Amino acid sequence: MQKLYLLVPLAPLLGAIIAGLFGRYVGPTWSHRATILLVFVSFLASVRIFFDVMEGNTFNGTVYTWLITGDTRFEVGFLIDQLSAIMMIVVSFVSLMVHIYTIGYMHDDPGYQRFFSYISLFTFSMMMLVMSNNFVQLFFGWEAVGLVSYLLIGFWYTRPTAIYANMKAFLVNRVGDFGFLLGIAMILMYFGTLDYASVFAQSSDFANEKIELFPGIPWYVISVICILLFIGAMGKSAQFPLHVWLPDSMEGPTPISALIHAATMVTAGIFMVARMSPLFELSETALTAVLIIGGITTLFMALVAVVQNDIKRVVAFSTLSQLGYMTVALGASAYSAAIFHLMTHAFFKAVLFLGAGSVIIAMHHEQDMQKMGGLKRYMPITYATMFIAALASAGVPGFSGFFSKDAIIEAVHFSSIPGAGFAYFCVLTTVFVTALYTFRLIFMTFHGQERMDKHTKEHLHESPWVVTVPLVILAVPTIAAGWLIDPVVVGDYFKNVIYVDTNHDAIKQLSTEFTGVIGMMSHALSTAPFWLSLIGIFTAWYLYCIQTAIPEKIKNHFGIIYNLLDRKYFIDEFYSWFFASGARNLGTVLWKYGDVKIIDGFFVNGTAKVVALSASIVRRYQTGYIYHYAFTMIVGIVVILTFWLY
Secondary structure, eight states: OHHHHHHHHHHHHHHHHHHHHSHHHHHHHHHHHHHHHHHHHHHHHHHHHHHHHHTTOOEEEEEEEEEEETTEEEEEEEEESHHHHHHHHHHHHHHHHHHHHHHHHSTTOTTHHHHHHHHHHHHHHHHHHHHBSBHHHHHHHHHHHHHHHHHHHTSSTTSHHHHHHHHHHHHHHHHHHHHHHHHHHHHHHHHSOOBHHHHHHHGGGGTTOEEEEETTEEEEHHHHHHHHHHHHHHHHTTOTTSOTHHHHGGGSOHHHHHIIIIISGGGHHHHHHHHTHHHHTTOHHHHHHHHHHHHHHHHHHHHHHHTOOBHHHHHHHHHHHHHHHHHHHHHTTOHHHHHHHHHHHHHHHHHHHHHHHHHHHHTTSOOBGGGOOOGGGTOHHHHHHHHHHHHHHHTOTTSHHHHHHHHHHHHHHHOOSTTHHHHHHHHHHHHHHHHHHHHHHHHHHHSSOOOSOHHHHHTOOOOOHHHHHHHHHHHHHHHHGGGGHIIIIISSTTTTTSOOOTTTOHHHHHHHHOOOHHHHHHHHTTSHHHHHHHHHHHHHHIIIIIOTTHHHHHHHHTHHHHHHHHTGGGHHHHHIIIIIIHHHHHHHHIIIIIIIIIIIIIIIHHHHHHHHHHHHHHHTTOOSOHHHHHHHHHHHHHHHHHHHHO
């Protein structure tokens, strides 16, 4: 079985090598055939491993020892349990669909083979992350997905906007990764090991250990470690205030939007916090921070999505909001609900991203929804699949998003962790906002008047099968995945994998009221989330299908609020002014005064001036006259005698 474990990450790596190093020799066709086949092999292996885990066969062991220094070992190892097994299936399945979709989307791109190499390498990196059993390998996978995402976001490197976006993603993630690395360093310092099992076994011993980060202000070591680790998750999973990179990353090709922003990179932080549950459960301070950050991200990013007109940016801000839902669930100790929403979100968000790409292909790479409309009759398959995904995103009963989102809302409602009240308000309000912006996208794109130009309209047609087949396949779990809520969330699927303190166990309270899938759907008809979702859908239909002039009037009447949302709360401008301009101004000051005045002016030129001045004085005594030299000698003797006598 261990050979099968190795096959899961190494198969995509081999595909990346074939397409990347030998792509020019094997050609575009065999590049995509090789990478798709090897990712399919990884998916099949993941499925086999999943069923093996369900039979009770887990694994935690070292594959390769890289370095030993003192008592510390740096190893490559795998932890195969229920959590990693479900992540392996989600990542490999979505990656496989994206690989197939890419054939149609990137078929005429000069970097075709390079793109397939990148996305296969990304799959390898993500697999190494989710399968790791130690912090060294976790950090390797963490940084590897960051590197490949940098390459993918800036794939079209001739575009200045793409270069700006990938540099922005790289720098923002470095901020989070710095905190993440400090957290790992503190674990090594206190626990003396980087192995998950060893750290978790010792965690209770350090529950009351304190450290003074500032003199006279003690902090619990566990709280500091968890907050530092969560800072890493804030960067990778795009949580406020480190969320600014994700919307700009839409500059990359659409397939990577689905791969990075639906099922893989942005969910790495969610997975990491769930994996670290034995540590986070010892710190109510850290859980409160997670709750509040998640609540802010959920609501405030959803509001921004309402005013976006770029179809990909609407879905991007939707991703930010949904990641906020997962983060709130983590803060409420509802780890199983967070992972369940990670899974359901991966499917319906992949459909929305890939569907948006299908629309962009048909519209000759036009992304402005104000120039679309009426696409329903031209693109029936794309419309049907995106409509299903929209229902799931809005949380309509029966679709996958309903079950996971409702579980999170109820878990937060039951939670007693400080900040749960604020988070509950945020997630409940966001239900309405999510339904509004999601169906705004559907109605503006597929319904109403046709607003495209004549040339585009004449060439409108459904996308090729390599684009639509992945959409149809992904639409199936978008509908059905939520029906697994019984074993995954309220059941014992994560038993002995995720640890929850008895004082924080909101899922236990949720399970006492769970009456099965049908009962959950029927009960939802009398709850606030259902009616908020329904009102949001109706509002979108009324504003963008019936009274289409009202949105413009609202925009003009509430210009200040609209501008605030359109400019994303001016956070980008603040970062640009405070950090970017601040760094440039600091550099200017250091250059003008540090370099020019002090280093060049005082030390370099100053030394030369002192030597020149000394030489000019000494030169006056070198006249060539004997009596001048005799006089100088007499003066020198007088000076020496004076010092000697006194």
